Amino acid sequence: xxxxxxxxxxxxxxxxxxxxxxxTLTMAPVPLVDGILLFNLQLNLIGRLADHxxxxxxxxxxxxxxxxxxxxxxxxxxxxxxxxxxxxxxxGTLGAAGTLSTLAGLVSYATGKVLMEHFEAGGTLEDLSTSxxxxxxxxxxxxxxxxxxxxxxGRPT
Numbered sequence: 001x002x003x004x005x006x007x008x009x010x011x012x013x014x015x016x017x018x019x020x021x022x023x024t025l026t027m028a029p030v031p032l033v034d035g036i037l038l039f040n041l042q043l044n045l046i047g048r049l050a051d052h053x054x055x056x057x058x059x060x061x062x063x064x065x066x067x068x069x070x071x072x073x074x075x076x077x078x079x080x081x082x083x084x085x086x087x088x089x090x091x092g093t094l095g096a097a098g099t100l101s102t103l104a105g106l107v108s109y110a111t112g113k114v115l116m117e118h119f120e121a122g123g124t125l126e127d128l129s130t131s132x133x134x135x136x137x138x139x140x141x142x143x144x145x146x147x148x149x150x151x152x153x154g155r156p157t
Contacts, residue, residue, distance in 0.1 A: 010052060014049060015049075018112060019105045041108070053119035105148060106141055
């Protein structure tokens with residue numbers, strides 16, 4: 001029992017690090033670069049969690065992970081639109097960065113939370129359906145702000 005708490009605490013630490021990184025990456029002043037960086041950060045999050053839970057994550061599974069992340073495309077498209085506001089100096093840059101920071105952190109939190117629960121239940125990337133993943137990420141995003149704040153504060157989620 002204590003070991004499972006340690007495993008979960010380490011997984012939450014991985015997610016927390018990625019939430020912080022995602023929120024920080026969106027502060028980049030160059031439009032659209034943040035979206036590319038965020039996508040790669042999400043792949044890294046999936047890989048780190050998979051390794052942590054002993055789930056295979058090689059080139060084949062990177063393709064599966066990329067297809068899973070396309071479930072977040074509507075959110076990322078919104079992010080790309082907001083990122084374009086960075087072209088407007090001053091308020092556009094500040095507004096886009098602030099909004100994108102929260103959005104990117106929430107996407108990372110939801111992705112990590114869903115994968116953590118899936119891996120803890122004995123799942124792999126191979127048996128995770130794209131549509132189920134998308135639905136679970138959407139639900140986690142809707143309920144996610146308090147959970148993300150708890151995670152960042154170091155409280156178990």
